[in-house]
Amino acid sequence: MAAAVISMTTAALDWVSVVFDAPLARAVVFGVHIDGHLVVEVLLIAVILFQLTRKSYKPPKKPLTEKEIDDLCEEWVPESLHPPITEEMKVEPPTLESAAGPHTVIDGKKVVNFASANYLGLIGNDKIIDSCVASLEKYGVGSCGPRGFYGTIDVHLDCETRIAKFMGTPDSILYSYGISTIFSVIPAFCKKGDIIVADEGVHWGVQNGLYLSRSTVVYFKHNDMTSLEGTLEKLTRGNRQAEKIRRYIVVEALYQNSGQVAPLNEIMRLKEKYRFRVILEESHSFGVLGNTGRGLAEHYGVSIEKIDIITAGMGNALATDGGFCIGSARVVDHQRLSSSGYVFSASLPPYLASAAVAAVNYLEDNPTVLTTLRSNVSLLWKGLSDIPGLTIASDPSSPLVFLKLKKSTSSSKCDLELLNKIAEKALREDSVFVVSTKRSVLDKCHLPVGIRLFVSAGHTVSDIKKVSDSLRRVAALVLAEHI
């Protein structure tokens, strides 16, 4: 029985192999002996290839038809161009009817003016006005072109040389508007991938420059050197790439938002330790700090070459408009082609450049004006030291005196309302013009709001007494329920 099964299976297998081998049994193609199993393998490969070439099933992608796009466009409702107008937006600032000197005229009344950053009292100075008149008669008002296209007038070049000589740097570069200086300088040097460490209390111009530069920005606590050191340490520790990336510290010499003065000696020590470059914004300290008004570097006795870039607006102590930037020759030359506010904008009107030269000459010839300014500031400090509800938050050497509420309410909006009431009452009843902090919605600074007084060398002792008495009286009235 077993033998029969075995013989049957062998016969079947023999039959199968004959069938397989039969057609190609003795076929020799290209010298290769073809076996039957090759046919099966070739068929399998053909089937696999066929399947691979078939497209996999995807649900068909239908782009939007014209009608659907039309419907979407019909349905879309845009927001209004402006948000609803609140009552605060409708408030207009007081209109001056004369020059913004230490005394000015508002609504026909003479008021004592503490709202203009006229630190050296140069508004109304005869020498400056005479040089402006000569300039106007020779050059007209505007310069009618950017610096690259016949907008460079010889007074601009004279102004740049004069400022560079005054500050002791090789060269300087002039900008046509104070606020555009810093937001053109920062993007010219800081690009994507650089690291910037900035104070959280910098003003909007600096913030805009930092945003436009597209670098990585890290803020440290306002004027707090331990926080700065901690941030620098964190950024450079263990980071091997740090050597190849450009790193900057951006600070203001005298902060507009709080009146604090940056401790430059500390910053220089940290800068040298961690190898950062410093960009210093000196709009409110140029012409004010230091024995001869040369700014924060002189105030702290630091040599000017050690600070990489200094920018300043001339709309404060120098009583003109525009701005400048100083640094090494390389720094200044680089800006002449890559700083957008310099290349793509019309240049400074020539009469303002002459005014700047005259103002710098005045400052150099009369350093006693700074002593007057400083004594005015200390007198004002004495007068404001005992105001109920308000405390002085600025630095003793700063002519921008900043008063903030001793006890702040829950929101800065309510704080601002109280402060506005104080400022408005002081103007209306005592003819003393002081101003509260103005913040735009776009500003990222969250420092406390306050009342600002700009002390000038042109103020007299009686002016200062008047403003201290007035604020004492008005603050007591307005903040009575609040304390």
Next chain:
Amino acid sequence: MVRLPYSTALTTLFSYGLLFAFGQLRDLFRKIIDWFKSSSEDLKGYAPICLGLEDFYTRRLYLRIQDCFCRPIASAPDAWFDVVERYSEDSNKTLHRTSKTSKCLNLGSYNYLGFAAADEYCTPRVIESLKKYSPSTCSIRVDGGTTDLHTELEELVARFVGKPAAVTFGMGYATNSSIIPALIGKGGLIISDSLNHNSIVNGARGSGAAIRVFQHNNVAHLEKVLREQIAEGQPRTHRPWKKIIIIVEGIYSMEGELCPLAEVIAVCKKYKAYIYLDEAHSIGAVGKSGKGVCELLGVDPADVDIMMGTFTKSFGSCGGYIAASKEVVQYLKDTCPAHVYATSMSPPAVQQVISSLKVILGEDGSSRGSQKLAQIRENSNFFRCELKKMGFEVLGDNDSPIMPIMLYNPAKIPAFSRECLKQNVAVVMVAFPASPLLLARTRICISAAHSREDLLKGLEVISKVGDLVGIKYFPTEPPKHETKVYKVE
């Protein structure tokens, strides 16, 4: 439309290639030499302030032709002015001033109505206001920087442009850079023309909104982009856009072309987008009474949501303005950083604008304004026509006072500039990066202060230099014998 001949494109590319190769070679030698010299100890550990390739263009290309740019002048930028001569001892790396000047014809300053120099009506009033208000208020507008001059100017500008209210700023560049972030933020869309000015680009970037670009003056492409964007919504989330603003300019400063304002407004109205018109070069220079592109193209100012302009060009002063509805202006006065943080406009400059506006409107009691406007139109059309007849490739539309003449090759830029200066004509060169790399040009700006003789002298010199340099790309027209009458509408 620029029609670039094929052979010119090839030669231009070859020239730039050669310059680039030589520049790289010099950089290589500089690197080798510096490697031998030891670097100073102070800068160890600091990354260089300008990395190698960033200022390649400055060091190797621009410095060679540096004497064609930033030429100082020693007088007012009037029709004729004094150009200060400069010399260089190290092949243009540094330029030194001399005290010699040469009187040249000014074809480069933006002095469209001739208010640049001392004017008989404006200058006495400006000096008076200088003595009264001082050169600066040292204060921001919302503190103590608003004088009655500023209020008067804003009312006058609003009346001139035809909008309910206006607000003014001390600098035109800062106007664009700070208004656009105040109007639109994250979640909004800005669609701007591809050739918009740098200030608009900066303002758009600073706002945080998404930016899309449409082809220059191509309204069909603008509509296509608008439809696509509204249908798609914000990127990734596909939420609908909060608002869409379309930014165009009245006259484009590098092309001299007008924008097709009527068609653009039709598209904006259909898709409910807002339109922002930058009239920096067109306000006061075009239009029958100088009211800008709206008047020239017959568009109602109420249809344009926001009109922006500057006072630098036609009014001979400095600063910028925004004119819009009362609510928008009130909102901007509260939020716009250039109003809240920047020093207010200098009072004498304000007075100059007020006086020049009064002259243009005819409110000073004379007809000088309308004479100036007719003069600039006649001058522009005559000059452009003559240049075209000579065979130059001139861009720009009729009535526009800006006419760029195409040069293309980089070597023709300094050649044209220096040859013209030798014959006492001062022209302006526009090269990369202000214009595309292959399309270098020279730009002529006509003024109402130019007389017919001035223009003829300019034409004569340009024709001679054009022959010398070889930029007459089109065949010249044979001179006709009858005189052409130029239509003044």
